[in-house]
Each structure stands twice: as C-alpha cells, then as structure tokens.
Amino acid sequence: MTDNQTFGDISLPGMLQDMVLESSDINEFLDGLAILAADTLSSPDIEVSCGITLLRPRARATVASSSEHARRMDEIQYEFDDGPCLRAAREGQMYVVADFTTESRFGEYTAAIIDHGIRSALGVPIPLDGLAAAGLDLYSAKPQVFDEEAIAAAAELAHEASKSLRMAVRVAHAADTSQQLRSAMDSRTTIDVAAGIIMAQNRCSHETAITILKAASSGRNIKLAAIAAAVVASIGQPLPETHFDS
Incomplete structure (x- = not known):
C-alpha cells in the first residue's frame, strides 16, 4: 500500500485542502476523495474500490464513488438500507468484514454483495461533529484484505478527510441557504x-x-x-x- 501521509512532496492534509478549494461543489470533492482513498488503500496485488456516503439534515444523501463498480456496490446498500458504510455513517463506528461468506450482521444485503463478487469490506466513519454524518466504504474482491495496517491507514485517511469535509459541508450549507433565500x-x-x-x-x-x-x-x-x-x-x-x- 502507498504511504497515506505524503504523496510526493505534498502532505495529505494539504492535498485534501487543495481538493476542497479546487472543487466546484461538494460532489466533486467527494468523488476526488473516493478516488484518493481507493488509490491509497490499493496495492499492486490488491485492488480496493471506494464509495462515500454523506448524510445531511434536510438533504438527500450524497454518494461518491471511485469507479462505476464502486457506485453499484453502494447502490446495493441503499436498496437494502444496510451495509458497512451506512452503519459506519449512522452509528459513528467502524465495521470490518473479513469475508462476506462468513458474515451474519447484514441480513439479505450479504448475499447480494457476494453475488457481485465482493468478499471483504471496511466501513469507516468520517467524524463531522454533528454537521452531517459520513462514511468511507472500501471494497475488495478478495477476502481478508483489510488487516490492521489497512484499517489504520483508512482510519487516518478518514480522520484527515474529516477536517476538509467539514469545510466542504459548511460551504455547501451556505450555498443551499443562499439558494433557499433567493x-x-x-x-x-x-x-x-x-x-x-x-x-x-x-x-x-x-x-x-x-x-x-x-x-x-x-x-x-x-x-x-x-x-x-x-x-x-x-x-x-x-x-x-x-x-x-x-
């Protein structure tokens, strides 16, 4: 896996802040964050895809994905209203799925996700201090992918992303308020x-x-x-x- 602290000469916090400033809206920022997370957690031998869910009061859920496949995997969560990412966002705690073939916490969602070739997943909450709720969802076609190192890297990424995402949520809220006023x-x-x-x-x-x-x-x-x-x-x-x- 790549180093989750620096990318070349650019620090992760600096990169995330630049992403907020350069994004035209919160959807574009989240798409960039999903791609960054997938790239960070993947390795030459293991491909990881990423979806992000943002839940804001009085607004539709915002979904971002690193790829079309990741988007479809997140859609399955919404079809069943359950899954690691939704639970991570709603409950504020991490969900690790080592192997969906031995998983029993998610009901019918589990069989559906296995049918789409997913064997392991990691749902990581992105703390937003009550402004909204968000979760990072990482998928892999292989079992036992998310070991302690991967979990620590994902948790660190979510922690750093939370600072920039708070800013993006505030900007989005201000834009929504302005539009409502208009x-x-x-x-x-x-x-x-x-x-x-x-x-x-x-x-x-x-x-x-x-x-x-x-x-x-x-x-x-x-x-x-x-x-x-x-x-x-x-x-x-x-x-x-x-x-x-x-």
Missing part, C-alpha cells in the same frame, strides 16, 4: 406582483388580493407561489426575479 424572495416577489394584478383588476386592497390568492391555492391544492406565477403569466408578463448584490 427562491423564497423570488416567490415573495411573484406573489406581490400577482396581488398587484388582482388589486388592479378587482379594485380591492392588498389584503383582499392575498386572500383571493390563498383561497385559490387552498381550493386547487396548489402552492401559493405557483398560483401567483399563473396569475402573472395570464397577462403575458415574465416572472419577476429578485436580484442580490454580490
């Missing part, structure tokens, strides 16, 4: 424009116009913003956008 403001602007149209058409107050919009929303079981957008579109106007100073 969406909310755009919806509010559209509702106000629609209310103005109703006021002009019916010579009523703003309060009455909002009441009309809410009644239509409730009666048709359609979101208020969608009703407002339909009102604006009905007079041939483009939907208004809210602009923010950068």
Whole structure:
C-alpha cells in the first residue's frame, strides 16, 4: 500500500485542502476523495474500490464513488438500507468484514454483495461533529484484505478527510441557504406582483388580493407561489426575479 501521509512532496492534509478549494461543489470533492482513498488503500496485488456516503439534515444523501463498480456496490446498500458504510455513517463506528461468506450482521444485503463478487469490506466513519454524518466504504474482491495496517491507514485517511469535509459541508450549507433565500424572495416577489394584478383588476386592497390568492391555492391544492406565477403569466408578463448584490 502507498504511504497515506505524503504523496510526493505534498502532505495529505494539504492535498485534501487543495481538493476542497479546487472543487466546484461538494460532489466533486467527494468523488476526488473516493478516488484518493481507493488509490491509497490499493496495492499492486490488491485492488480496493471506494464509495462515500454523506448524510445531511434536510438533504438527500450524497454518494461518491471511485469507479462505476464502486457506485453499484453502494447502490446495493441503499436498496437494502444496510451495509458497512451506512452503519459506519449512522452509528459513528467502524465495521470490518473479513469475508462476506462468513458474515451474519447484514441480513439479505450479504448475499447480494457476494453475488457481485465482493468478499471483504471496511466501513469507516468520517467524524463531522454533528454537521452531517459520513462514511468511507472500501471494497475488495478478495477476502481478508483489510488487516490492521489497512484499517489504520483508512482510519487516518478518514480522520484527515474529516477536517476538509467539514469545510466542504459548511460551504455547501451556505450555498443551499443562499439558494433557499433567493427562491423564497423570488416567490415573495411573484406573489406581490400577482396581488398587484388582482388589486388592479378587482379594485380591492392588498389584503383582499392575498386572500383571493390563498383561497385559490387552498381550493386547487396548489402552492401559493405557483398560483401567483399563473396569475402573472395570464397577462403575458415574465416572472419577476429578485436580484442580490454580490
């Protein structure tokens, strides 16, 4: 296995920090991390593939993979809602599978993963201090691959990755919050424009116009913003956008 501390003249922490800064989003960072983990834990005789699961509140699970095969192996975990990586992420503890043919902890998932040629696996939690939950999932077609040396290397990689992943999660959270704010403001602007149209058409107050919009929303079981957008579109106007100073 390669040295998990340095890559040429570049330290692992420095490499991970550069990956965060150079990635366009958290998905790209996680894909790079998965490839790095697979390369780090593989050897000339043993190929290791890697998947990463990131669980964030109020967001869909983010899955990254070092290869198409690794992606499919992670999909099997989601099909059964169980597996070393999911448990590592959810429970914050490591799961070592020396040989799936003698494994009994994962129910029907075990037979499915064996059918895809996987014999051993290692699920390593990536600590994120409550910001999110993440797990590193390492697979091999050979049994007994993840010995003490491999486990120590994977644990060290997860520890170092956690520092950079915290940063990436914070950036992603800020971006999500900004997008939600923009969406909310755009919806509010559209509702106000629609209310103005109703006021002009019916010579009523703003309060009455909002009441009309809410009644239509409730009666048709359609979101208020969608009703407002339909009102604006009905007079041939483009939907208004809210602009923010950068």
